[in-house]
Amino acid sequence: MLSKRHFDVGSGIADFWSEFKKPQPYRWPILVASSVPIVLILIWAIGEETFIPPEGPKVSYITSFAPGRSDTEIAASNLENQKRQDELRAERERIEEQKKEMYRELGRASGMDVDAMEAQIEADRQREEAARAARSSGEAAPDGPVNNGDTPVADPAE
Structure with missing residues (x-):
């Protein structure tokens, strides 16, 4: 386990100062070179601009229907839309039928x-529908294999 004496800040600063006081020819250039990255990071951080979030947009609703439509106009528009959907x-x-024929x-x-x-496809579809209906109503599933898509099913008659 680490003891606190390995992390004593006071003795670290005293050790740095005792080494820095020794007369060496490159101590000032080394000090300047080692402080340049810190100074550059501080200049970059201080010069950073922050913007407040912009004000939210003003919402204006665009309606495609006349605001004073009557119930008969609404019903007629709904019928017209239903005809278009049909x-x-x-x-x-x-x-789809043309693709199937091709x-x-x-x-x-x-x-x-x-x-x-x-x-065969139609028989499988009917069996799956019957099984789905039986599961939803709680009845027993009909005889024969039913593929719910999870695993391949082999017909026991084969």
């Missing part, structure tokens, strides 16, 4: 039995 959803479904054609061209694969 059109977008139908377009996404059409594009993959079906590619599978058939590659010699795969696409119809059997789709039937």
Whole structure:
């Protein structure tokens, strides 16, 4: 264990002073050279500018609706928006079905039995939905393998 005598500041200063008092030709240049980094750091720290945080922005709300709209205008705008959302959803479904058809054609061209694969995928999806519904209602899970995405499932009939 370290004792306090190793960290006595008074004896350290006395030792420094006894060495510094000895007449040596380079004591002043060494003192200046050793104090230059400290002086430079102090000059840099004192000259550092600090800024207070800027004042927060003034918030102005921009509304895209007239402030005095009636309930019928609001309902009409909501219906129009719902029609637009339905059109977008139908377009996404059409594009998705077009992609599936392209993959079906590619599978058939590659010699795969696409119809059997789709039937298997649909059966797996229905089993997973049934298992999910059974878990949420607390019933027993249906027979057959169910893949919840954590581990691969092998069919016991194979």
